[in-house]
Amino acid sequence: MSEARLVTLTGPGGVGKTRLAAAVASRATAGFADGVVFVGLGELRDGALLANLVADRLGLHDLSGQPVARVVIDHLRRREMLVVLDNCEHVLEASAGFLASVLERCPGVVALATSRQTLGLDGERAVRVPPLPVPVGDAVLAPEELEQYDGVRLFVDRATRTLPSFTITGANCDAVVQVCRQLDGLPPAIELAAARVRSLSPRQIADRLARRLPALASGQRTAPPSGSPSRPTGGRSGSPRARAMRWSRSTAPSSSPIHAAPSWHRSRSAPLRSA
Numbered sequence: 470m471s472e473a474r475l476v477t478l479t480g481p482g483g484v485g486k487t488r489l490a491a492a493v494a495s496r497a498t499a500g501f502a503d504g505v506v507f508v509g510l511g512e513l514r515d516g517a518l519l520a521n522l523v524a525d526r527l528g529l530h531d532l533s534g535q536p537v538a539r540v541v542i543d544h545l546r547r548r549e550m551l552v553v554l555d556n557c558e559h560v561l562e563a564s565a566g567f568l569a570s571v572l573e574r575c576p577g578v579v580a581l582a583t584s585r586q587t588l589g590l591d592g593e594r595a596v597r598v599p600p601l602p603v604p605v606g607d608a609v610l611a612p613e614e615l616e617q618y619d620g621v622r623l624f625v626d627r628a629t630r631t632l633p634s635f636t637i638t639g640a641n642c643d644a645v646v647q648v649c650r651q652l653d654g655l656p657p658a659i660e661l662a663a664a665r666v667r668s669l670s671p672r673q674i675a676d677r678l679a680r681r682l683p684a685l686a687s688g689q690r691t692a693p694p695s696g697s698p699s700r701p702t703g704g705r706s707g708s709p710r711a712r713a714m715r716w717s718r719s720t721a722p723s724s725s726p727i728h729a730a731p732s733w734h735r736s737r738s739a740p741l742r743s744a
């Protein structure tokens with residue numbers, strides 16, 4: 470962030486963009502004379518209200534009938550501040566327009582955005598947030614060697630919370646690795662899978678994922694007829710298809726048809742000129 474006034478953390482849903490932005494924001498507070506404002510856009514459905522949300526987070530309640538965006542910019546113009554816009558993908562066009570104006574008119578402001586896709590502004594530095602590391606290749610690793618992989622560590626940590634007697638052993642480590650790999654190292658998917666160790670062994674979880682994800686990731690959104698070989702067998706044990714959908718949604722890249730998100734027909738908006 471010392472090199473760019475706008476950094477956008479990108480990556481698929483669940484990879485950890487918000488978590489990383491929150492960590493950056495809390496460390497950055499001391500570095501900005503006027504501190505940090507963190508604005509979560511996850512619930513915002515109407516981009517026209519983005520400036521209102523920022524105003525609210527800044528504590529600007531008396532707007533005196535002026536356009537809200539102007540009040541916000543007037544407030545930020547003489548401030549040295551980090552503005553964090555989290556989950557911009559919901560309102561990408563509005564986020565890009567708002568940040569372009571702020572960065573152009575408020576020279577002391579630096580912005581951090583999180584979004585599945587970049588905002589498309591000149592001067593934007595996109596940083597792809599990687600998933601958690603998981604072992605790759607065919608080498609069979611011993612349980613103690615797996616500790617260096619954050620994806621495996623997260624699985625073991627969450628499995629142990631669910632089932633305190635859970636341990637990773639020579640007998641189950643291969644299956645644990647397969648689960649983490651099938652879930653592409655995406656934290657929430659690993660957490661959900663690990664939470665099932667009370668009723669399923671890691672091998673059973675890996676096998677269910679192997680059967681379930683290809684069908685879902687190919688965009689098949691309705692359950693196949695009963696008896697079909699690709700129907701998730703977990704239904705019998707109370708494992709809802711919705712869970713598989715959540716897994717797959719959080720694991721599929723945002724470009725996957727499974728996301729069924731609207732395509733963003735946005736023209737690249739006004740280039741960001743450095744102030």
Ligand SMILES: Nc1ncnc2c1ncn2[C@@H]1O[C@H](COP(=O)(O)OP(=O)(O)O)[C@@H](O)[C@H]1O
Nearest residue numbers: 481482483484485486487488489601623656657
């Ligand atoms: N490195 C990590 N270790 C443990 N949990 C993580 C990690 N990264 C993300 N998570 C968890 O995964 C979930 C999704 O993370 P989040 O930051 O909201 O993802 P994104 O913003 O990319 O959609 C959250 O519950 C978060 O706490």
Ligand SMILES: [Mg+2]
Nearest residue numbers: 486487556583
């Ligand atoms: Mg997020």
